[in-house]
Every structure is written in C-alpha cells, then in structure tokens.
Amino acid sequence: MDFSWSDEQLEFKNAVIEFARNELNEGLIERDRDGRFSRENWLKCARFGILGLSFPEAYGGTGDDILTTMLTMEGLGYACRDNGLIFALNAQMWSVQHPILTMGTEAQKRKYLPRLINGEIIGAHGMTEPDSGSDAYSLRTRAEKVEGGYILNGTKMFVTSAPIADIAVVFATINPDVGMWGITAFIVEKGTPGFSVSRDIEKMGLRTSPMGELILEDCFVPEENRLGPEGGGARIFTSSMEWERSCILGSHLGAMERQLETCIRYARERKQFNQPIGKFQSVSNRIAEMKVRLETARLLLYKVAWLKSQGKSANMEAAMAKLYLSEAFVQSSLDAIRIHGGYGYMTEFEVERDLRDAIGGTIYSGTSDIQRNIIARLLGL
Ligand SMILES: Cc1cc2nc3c(=O)[nH]c(=O)nc-3n(C[C@H](O)[C@H](O)[C@H](O)COP(=O)(O)OP(=O)(O)OC[C@H]3O[C@@H](n4cnc5c(N)ncnc54)[C@H](O)[C@@H]3O)c2cc1C
Numbered sequence: 001m002d003f004s005w006s007d008e009q010l011e012f013k014n015a016v017i018e019f020a021r022n023e024l025n026e027g028l029i030e031r032d033r034d035g036r037f038s039r040e041n042w043l044k045c046a047r048f049g050i051l052g053l054s055f056p057e058a059y060g061g062t063g064d065d066i067l068t069t070m071l072t073m074e075g076l077g078y079a080c081r082d083n084g085l086i087f088a089l090n091a092q093m094w095s096v097q098h099p100i101l102t103m104g105t106e107a108q109k110r111k112y113l114p115r116l117i118n119g120e121i122i123g124a125h126g127m128t129e130p131d132s133g134s135d136a137y138s139l140r141t142r143a144e145k146v147e148g149g150y151i152l153n154g155t156k157m158f159v160t161s162a163p164i165a166d167i168a169v170v171f172a173t174i175n176p177d178v179g180m181w182g183i184t185a186f187i188v189e190k191g192t193p194g195f196s197v198s199r200d201i202e203k204m205g206l207r208t209s210p211m212g213e214l215i216l217e218d219c220f221v222p223e224e225n226r227l228g229p230e231g232g233g234a235r236i237f238t239s240s241m242e243w244e245r246s247c248i249l250g251s252h253l254g255a256m257e258r259q260l261e262t263c264i265r266y267a268r269e270r271k272q273f274n275q276p277i278g279k280f281q282s283v284s285n286r287i288a289e290m291k292v293r294l295e296t297a298r299l300l301l302y303k304v305a306w307l308k309s310q311g312k313s314a315n316m317e318a319a320m321a322k323l324y325l326s327e328a329f330v331q332s333s334l335d336a337i338r339i340h341g342g343y344g345y346m347t348e349f350e351v352e353r354d355l356r357d358a359i360g361g362t363i364y365s366g367t368s369d370i371q372r373n374i375i376a377r378l379l380g381l
Contacts, residue, residue, distance in 0.1 A: 003302070009068050013075040019048055020079035028082050028208070032353055035200070035207045037164060041085055046119025050076065050089055055097060059113035070250040070305040077251025078258050081350060083357035084208030086251045087364075091160040091209075092116065094244035096123030096169050099185065099236045103228035108187065112167060124165035126156030126214045127237060133157075134370050136171075137180040137234060141216060143172035149222040150174070152186065152194075155215055160364075162197045162212030166190045170214065171233045183233035187225045194219030205356030244365045245322035246304045246314060252329045252361065253301060255354060256294045259336045262351070263287055266340055277339075286335050293328045300324050316378045323371035326361035333358045 005013075023044050031038060045051065054069040055061025064072070076086055097116050100108055115121045132138045141154025152172050159168070168188050175182035188195050198213040228236050264287060267278030277283045300321040307314040333355035337344035344351040362368045 005071060009071055012068065013071050016048070016050075016072050016075035017079040019044075020076050024080040024082055024085065029347060029350065031082070032084070032207045033347070035202055035210075037088070037208055037210045038082075038085065039164070041082070042089070042122070043119045045085070045089055046117065051093060051097070051119065052117040053093070055093075055101060055113065055117060059101070059109055060117040061113075066247070066308045067302075067305045070247065070301065073247065073250030074254040074257075077254030079254070080251075081255075081258075081353075082208055083251070083255065083354065084206040087206050087248070087357075087360070088161050088209040090244070090248040090251070091125065091364075092123045094247055095125035095240045096167070098243050099169055099227060099240045100187070102239065103185070103232070103236050104187075105224070107224065108227065112187065116167075121166035122161055122164050124159050124161045124168040124214070125240070126159045126162070126168050126170040128157045128159070129155060130157050134367060136237065137183060139171060139173060139183065140176075141170070141172040142176075143174050143184055143186065143221075145174060146220070149220055150184075150186065150226070152188070152216040152219045152221055155198075155213060157213055158201065158211060159214050160209055160211055162214050163200050163210045165197075168195075168214055169227060170216065171237060172216075174230055178231070180234040181231050183237070184230050185227040185233040185236045186221045187227050188214075188216070188219065188221055189225075192219055192221065204359065205353070206360045207356075241365055242315060242318050243308075245318040245371075246301075246308055248365060249322060249325040249329075249361065250301060250305075252325050252358075253294065253298055256290070256297065256329060256332045259332050259354065260287070260290050260294060263290065263336050263339045270341075283339060286339060290332050290335050293332060297321075297325045297328045316375060319366075319371045319374040319378075322365060323368050323375070326358070327368060329358040329361055330355065 024041050049062045052061035053064050053072055054066055057063040080086060100112055116123050127136050129139050143150040143152050154172060170186050170188050171183055173182040174184050194217045196215045198215050201211040267283050268276050270277045304314050304317045304321045307317055336351050337355060340351050343349045
C-alpha cells in the first residue's frame with residue numbers, strides 16, 4: 001500500500017491552500033450572519049479550476065484523477081473556512097455535473113458542462129420533497145408524457161443553491177405504480193414557464209449556501225432535456241449519491257486538520273492555574289481523540305478515493321466514510337468549542353460556526369441512520 005503523494009499533487013494542494021487563504025475568507029462572519037452567498041468567491045473557485053476537478057478537459061474540466069481531486073478538496077477545506085461555499089460547490093459537482101457527464105447526451109454535456117464548470121451558470125439538484133426525504137423514491141412529482149416532452153408538477157424541498165440556480169436536475173415519476181422504476185430525471189432551465197423558486201430557506205449552518213424550494217406547475221420540459229432514459233432516474237440518483245458521499249466530505253478532512261492545529265495552538269497559549277491548559281489531561285486527551293478521529297477519517301476516505309480511481313464499486317466504503325466523517329466533524333467541532341471555553345462559544349472567534357455547519361453533514365446525502373442502513377444491508381442484514 002502506497003500512501004505517498006506525488007510532488008505535483010502536493011504542489012497543487014499547496015496552491016489551493018494559498019488561494020483559499022488569500023481569497024475566500026474575508027467578511028465570512030458577516031456573510032454567515034446574513035446568510036449571504038458570494039458569487040464573487042464562487043467565480044474565483046471556478047476560475048481556479050475547483051468545479052472542473054476530475055471532469056474531462058473536453059468539457060472545460062482539469063481532467064484530474066479522483067485522488068488528486070480529494071486531496072485538493074482537503075486543501076480547500078483546510079484553508080477556506082467558508083464551509084457553506086465548499087458544500088455548494090460540491091453539491092453542484094457531484095449531483096448536477098456528474099449525472100450530466102455520465103448520463104447526459106453529447107448535446108447536453110456540451111450545452112451545460114462547460115458553463116457550469118467555468119461558473120457562468122449554477123446548477124441545483126432536486127430530489128427531496130415535503131413528504132419524501134430518506135424515502136426518496138416515494139416522491140410525488142409527476143412527469144406526464146405529452147407531444148415533444150413532459151409536463152412536470154410537484155415541489156422539491158431543501159434544494160441547495162435553488163435561489164441562485166440557472167438549471168436544476170429534477171426527479172419525477174412517469175408512473176407511480178412501478179415505484180423506483182418510474183423515476184426519471186430532467187434538466188429544467190430557469191425561466192421555463194411553470195418553474196419557480198418559492199422562497200429562501202434559512203438554516204442553522206452552511207448559511208452562505210443558499211437553499212430553497214423548487215415549484216413545478218404544469219411545467220413543460222422538452223424531450224431533449226430528459227436526463228438518461230425513462231425510468232432511469234433512480235440509477236442516476238444512486239450513482240450521484242455514491243459520488244457525493246465519497247467526495248463531498250473531503251473538505252471535512254482539511255477542516256478537522258485546521259481545527260486540530262487551532263486547538264493545539266490554543267492549548268499551548270491559554271493559561272489557567274498558572275499553566276497552559278494543554279497540560280491538563282482532560283484537554284490533551286480531547287486533542288488526542290481529535291487526532292485519532294482525523295486519521296481514521298483520512299484512511300476511510302482515501303480508501304474510497306482509491307477504489308473509485310480503480311473503477312471499483314465503493315458502496316459500502318462510501319457509506320462508511322460518509323457516516324464516519326460527518327459524525328467525526330460534529331464531534332471535533334464540539335471538542336474545539338470545549339477546548340476554547342467561552343471564547344469557543346463566541347461568534348467572533350470563529351470556532352462555533354464549524355459545529356453549526358458540521359451538523360448539516362449528518363443529514364444531507366442521506367442521514368447517518370440511512371448510511372447505517374446501507375452498511376447493514378450490504379452486510380446481509
Ligand atoms: C444542508 C442540507 C442540504 C440539502 N440539499 C439538498 C439538495 O440539494 N437536494 C435535495 O434534494 N435535498 C437536499 N437536502 C435534503 C436531504 O437530502 C434530506 O433532508 C435528507 O435526505 C433527510 O430527509 P428528511 O429531511 O425528509 O428527513 P426524514 O427522512 O423525514 O428523516 C427524519 C428522521 O428519521 C430517520 N429515518 C428516516 N427513515 C429511516 C429509516 N429507514 N431508518 C432509520 N431512520 C430513518 C432519519 O434518519 C431522521 O433522523 C438537504 C438537506 C440539508 C440539511
């Protein structure tokens with residue numbers, strides 16, 4: 001087993017760290033407080049090549065392999081404290097760009113991918129509905145076949161980037177009687193009559209990543225905007241969720257590494273009872289746990305990236321990585337607050353935000369309970 005990175009990969013990671021540190025953190029406390037998305041920072045990331053990581057050069061991507069992509073995301077999470085921005089970038093990459101790349105027609109790929117990757121347009125992914133979340137395939141949005149296309153009716157809930165999206169990959173059923181086999185994916189463009197965003201949804205964390213509801217009311221979508229075959233939506237969703245679970249938390253590794261360094265520094269500097277707090281075993285043990293958690297998470301994630309780079313299935317490993325990393329980030333964020341005491345609880349010290357952001361990770365792309373279900377099912381239970 002070879003865990004070493006090439007000089008080129010490490011140089012790229014360092015370049016991302018430098019870029020993110022200098023360009024992406026300014027005004028974050030205010031943006032988080034106001035729930036404000038930064039289009040400017042989105043474009044900076046696009047120009048840097050983040051959205052094109054692991055996508056083919058033919059469509060404007062960098063053509064990097066998945067391991068390099070993961071390492072880059074780790075660097076981004078380490079230096080960019082705006083978890084909301086990173087989350088929104090990842091959501092577009094794995095649940096909009098990736099399905100278009102793998103299931104889209106050549107015309108769809110040429111039409112959408114270069115503009116998504118260069119930041120000109122933004123994409124959203126609408127699966128969840130008011131009455132279906134974990135049980136995604138019980139969705140109610142209908143697609144009725146008509147001359148030249150489909151009429152869509154339904155509502156999509158908790159859609160990341162909905163308020164700023166130019167296109168949305170939306171899932172609907174063409175026949176509810178056949179369950180998941182009726183689910184079909186469509187690319188719906190902003191401005192299509194009958195397609196609207198109802199409201200901005202305010203949330204606990206990831207506040208710089210806008211969220212909204214998508215409404216489809218007698219919305220005609222032409223045949224050429226169907227993504228993949230009729231009834232192929234569940235397969236598209238499963239595949240994009242596996243990619244999302246594998247890659248979306250790469251940045252968490254970087255964020256946990258940053259937390260660890262911050263806590264070590266603080267534990268050395270902060271004195272109580274005439275000694276650095278790091279000399280108290282309660283504090284140093286907590287930091288030791290943070291380190292073990294980080295390195296365990298790293299191994300799980302690198303294994304998923306390696307399996308993917310070999311073209312192997314990583315169903316079980318992706319679910320384990322998603323479960324472990326998201327919960328580990330919550331725990332490390334909580335530890336970081338405890339180590340910083342009252343300062344950790346105060347907004348201006350920028351420790352507490354990570355906890356609010358981290359909790360989202362235990363819900364999106366399948367809750368922790370659902371990841372456990374996947375693992376148990378694959379174990380034959
Ligand atoms: C930050 C964020 C971003 C999101 N972005 C998007 C997006 O871009 N597009 C999109 O379509 N959706 C998005 N979602 C929605 C997300 O996918 C759903 O919230 C998630 O799948 C859970 O569904 P739910 O909220 O309906 O909860 P429910 O499914 O109602 O679950 C409620 C509780 O019951 C538990 N539960 C449910 N079923 C089971 C079961 N079988 N076994 C054990 N426990 C179970 C859950 O774990 C949870 O604790 C996002 C959510 C968040 C928080």
